[in-house]
Amino acid sequence: MSTNPSVATRNAQEAPLLSLDKAVKRFARKPDLVERLVQRAGLAKPFPVVHAVDGVDIELRSGEVVGLVGESGCGKSTLGRMLASIIPPTSGDLRYRGQAFSALTDKQRRRARLDTQMIFQNPYASLNPRARVNEIVGEAAKVHGLCSHAELDDYVSDQLDRAGLDPAYRFRYPHQFSGGQRARIGIARALAVQPRTLVCDEAVAALDVSIQAQIINLFMQLRETLGLTYLFISHDLGVVEHLSDRVVVMYLGRVVEQADVEELFSRPNHPYSQALLAEMPRISTGKKRFSAIRGEIPSPLDPPSGCHFHPRCPYAHERCQREAPALKPIASGHLSACHLNDTA
Numbered sequence: 001m002s003t004n005p006s007v008a009t010r011n012a013q014e015a016p017l018l019s020l021d022k023a024v025k026r027f028a029r030k031p032d033l034v035e036r037l038v039q040r041a042g043l044a045k046p047f048p049v050v051h052a053v054d055g056v057d058i059e060l061r062s063g064e065v066v067g068l069v070g071e072s073g074c075g076k077s078t079l080g081r082m083l084a085s086i087i088p089p090t091s092g093d094l095r096y097r098g099q100a101f102s103a104l105t106d107k108q109r110r111r112a113r114l115d116t117q118m119i120f121q122n123p124y125a126s127l128n129p130r131a132r133v134n135e136i137v138g139e140a141a142k143v144h145g146l147c148s149h150a151e152l153d154d155y156v157s158d159q160l161d162r163a164g165l166d167p168a169y170r171f172r173y174p175h176q177f178s179g180g181q182r183a184r185i186g187i188a189r190a191l192a193v194q195p196r197t198l199v200c201d202e203a204v205a206a207l208d209v210s211i212q213a214q215i216i217n218l219f220m221q222l223r224e225t226l227g228l229t230y231l232f233i234s235h236d237l238g239v240v241e242h243l244s245d246r247v248v249v250m251y252l253g254r255v256v257e258q259a260d261v262e263e264l265f266s267r268p269n270h271p272y273s274q275a276l277l278a279e280m281p282r283i284s285t286g287k288k289r290f291s292a293i294r295g296e297i298p299s300p301l302d303p304p305s306g307c308h309f310h311p312r313c314p315y316a317h318e319r320c321q322r323e324a325p326a327l328k329p330i331a332s333g334h335l336s337a338c339h340l341n342d343t344a
């Protein structure tokens with residue numbers, strides 16, 4: 001984040017708090033009627049598989065804010081859900097403080113899971129409409145023995161207070177709150193299990209701009225007071241630029257570039273990042289600098305060969321069609337996956 005750019009440097013020596021190595025996630029797509037009939041007739045081809053995440057390395061260092069950007073369907077949420085161990089990778093390793101998740105004891109694994117909480121775009125959908133706020137916020141703390149029964153009411157009040165919600169509202173139901181207040185309930189619920197990392201998946205996208213700013217301020221305040229680490233998934237590049245220390249750009253299941261926020265926004269290297277940033281409205285003009293990235297996003301059911309971006313890339317050449325470029329350092333802390341860097 002721009003207010004604290006040295007966090008990543010400070011923590012560079014320590015093992016990352018959380019990382020994924022060579023993470024792959026594939027989803028088998030449910031066959032439609034025609035495909036089922038074809039299969040029954042014995043003419044079956046394997047059912048299509050969605051290549052949601054395709055060999056990604058990512059790490060979160062203690063205290064940093066990592067922005068994750070890319071067009072819709074490129075695998076951002078899937079990557080976030082794997083980091084929060086909501087879904088397992090098809091292959092690849094989730095590591096917690098440098099240790100493979102699979103090597104942790106049951107107790108360590110439970111704590112590691114609680115340590116990473118996800119904040120979703122629509123908190124209302126994940127808030128039980130029949131439960132009062134004190135039950136919603138207190139439930140996990142109770143289940144995991146984070147406070148005694150006698151302390152629970154005070155504990156819940158503290159979490160609500162931290163999330164900027166008046167504890168006096170704790171006996172109300174979710175429908176009695178505004179969108180911004182519901183977002184705060186979702187945050188209080190996450191805080192109640194004493195996490196180290198919040199994976200925010202379009203966490204402010206559904207809110208009015210003024211409320212967005214308040215929730216973003218809350219995230220940054222919690223970072224200061226609790227030392228939280230964030231993966232901030234967003235379509236809003238302005239928000240990502242404002243809050244991140246480091247930015248990771250994904251395209252069709254792969255990381256194509258990552259760098260410190262200032263470096264990425266001032267010197268994007270990958271043609272996809274350049275196009276994405278060129279689309280970003282600038283406050284000075286309020287206008288986009290030029291038109292949308294040409295062509296459609298290819299289907300993750302059948303990604304293009306070589307560099308996935310080559311069919312849309314103005315600089316693509318023959319090698320880009322046949323060989324996937326590796327993510328390689330091009331400057332200190334700046335990695336990019338583009339063959340053009342080999343010829344420059």
Ligand SMILES: Nc1ncnc2c1ncn2[C@@H]1O[C@H](COP(=O)(O)OP(=O)(O)OP(=O)(O)O)[C@@H](O)[C@H]1O
Pocket residue numbers: 027028029050051052070071072073074075076077078079300
């Ligand atoms: N449970 C699932 N079953 C089948 N396919 C899935 C599942 N979850 C995600 N996908 C597919 O995986 C791909 C990546 O989805 P994901 O939601 O991770 O992308 P995203 O970048 O977060 O998109 P958005 O910005 O629109 O939320 C998409 O093609 C999506 O349809």
